[in-house]
Amino acid sequence: MTTITRSEVVAVVIAQGGETHAPSLAAAGADRVLIIDNSSLGPVCGRAVGNVLAGAVERETPYAILFASTADGRDLASRLAARLSLGLTGDAIDLEIDDEGQLVQLKPALGGNVVAPILSKTLPNLVTLRPGLLTPASPSRAPMFASSGRNFRKTQKGRDLARARVVVGLGMGVGEDEVAGLVEVARSLGASVATTRDVVHAGWLPQQLQVGISGRSIAPTVYIAVGIRGAFNHTVGLQRAGIIVAINQNRRATIFRSADFGVIGTWQEFLPPLINELRPVLASLTSG
Ligand SMILES: Cc1cc2nc3c(=O)[nH]c(=O)nc-3n(C[C@H](O)[C@H](O)[C@H](O)COP(=O)(O)OP(=O)(O)OC[C@H]3O[C@@H](n4cnc5c(N)ncnc54)[C@H](O)[C@@H]3O)c2cc1C
Missing domain, CATH: 3.40.50.1220 (TPP-binding domain)
Known part of the structure; x- marks a missing residue:
């Protein structure tokens, strides 16, 4: 997105000791990393963190804010949308920039039979994106998984599905x-x-x-x-x-x-x- 919109990419880390993530985020394309230490604010999806993030958004006036469609990401995005009176596109599967520089948020609709392009009426664009659908700027590290199915008791040692060739x-x-x-x-x-x-x-x-x-x-x-x-x-x-x-x-x-x-x-x-x-x-x- 940086090259297309010529804008700055800011990664937001909400964690205690979030600094440790800064080098890998920079390597993946973040121009700046904002760290919200939530040790005294409470959970990532809580009201206090939402307020701090809303303050940062008001200060920085970004073009778009992207959240992972995780439980925390969805919760935080909804809080932000409500607090700042913004529209929110949930569970987008891809993003494009159209000829007019608008962020087109692609979202499955009608039971998954069509992919609908969504344009926000409010700025910044607020989107939750399904994790793993965008190609990272540099190889990402995805977690190993432990299996639980009836016929699949062992883990796929070293063969993370997200990275498997x-x-x-x-x-x-x-x-x-x-x-x-x-x-x-x-x-x-x-x-x-x-x-x-x-x-x-x-x-x-x-x-x-x-x-x-x-x-x-x-x-x-x-x-x-x-x-x-x-x-x-x-x-x-x-x-x-x-x-x-x-x-x-x-x-x-x-x-x-x-x-x-x-x-x-x-x-x-x-x-x-x-x-x-x-x-x-x-x-x-x-x-x-
Ligand atoms: C809200 C929602 C979310 C969903 N999310 C997902 C999702 O994330 N991922 C997902 O996968 N699905 C998802 N689904 C389900 C999805 O729509 C399909 O129902 C599912 O993918 C079908 O699974 P299948 O192809 O294994 O089974 P089936 O539809 O039963 O297809 C089996 C296929 O095997 C073929 N076949 C049978 N015997 C043989 C044989 N001996 N040799 C070769 N071929 C054979 C048949 O011709 C058939 O095409 C979702 C559905 C909904 C409503």
Whole structure:
């Protein structure tokens, strides 16, 4: 955003000892870092922190304020909106600057079937953004996750889904009994595993692996979608993926609209030969 609007990027850290984050924020593109030490103010989402932040906004008069769509971010953004009488766009998935320099906030609407452009009537623009959807200016460090699903007891050691270069996505078409076996296949490739909300709801894999509108956003070099229909709610989390390979037995499956390579057929028949063929390429990606 700095280059497009030629404006300054200010990162706000609300934490005790927040100075420790300043170098990494500067490395990621922050021109300035404001630190709010909340040790005597109370929780991040509390009234006192909201008041301090509102004071900073009134002093600095920024063009836009972006919050992560986390519990704290949503809470703080709403407090700010109420206090300063500003509009607020919640859960945007992307941002653009139009020809007139306005911030276009892109937000899924109508059950995720369209992406609506939102323009604020008030300034500063106030937006909450789903974490992970924007490409960081320099490599970001994402936390490791611990898994909790029934068939996925171990952690993906060192293979953070957010940073994985090869990801195998397992959908409902995989079938409950086969999930564990395919997780092992993914591991043998050095790949991470992702999944859909329906699989998570079925309890086959943990929520931490869900990709999509209410899950994570990932940016692998290669994504192999196995038995995944390709609902927008899932593919929105793949916007930054490189090559998407899909195997689905239904030729009309919407995943083929997102895929660079599609195999129409069952994964039972086509996944093993596909993996044999791709193994050397995938190994070169995951070993780096
Ligand atoms: C508010 C909201 C938020 C949501 N958020 C998310 C989200 O964050 N992430 C997400 O993923 N979903 C999300 N969803 C759900 C989403 O809309 C879809 O329902 C879900 O992604 C479908 O999961 P699926 O593709 O695994 O299952 P299905 O829709 O059941 O598709 C299974 C696919 O497997 C194929 N198949 C079956 N057997 C085989 C076989 N043997 N070989 C090959 N292919 C086979 C079928 O042809 C089918 O296309 C959300 C929904 C709502 C309403």
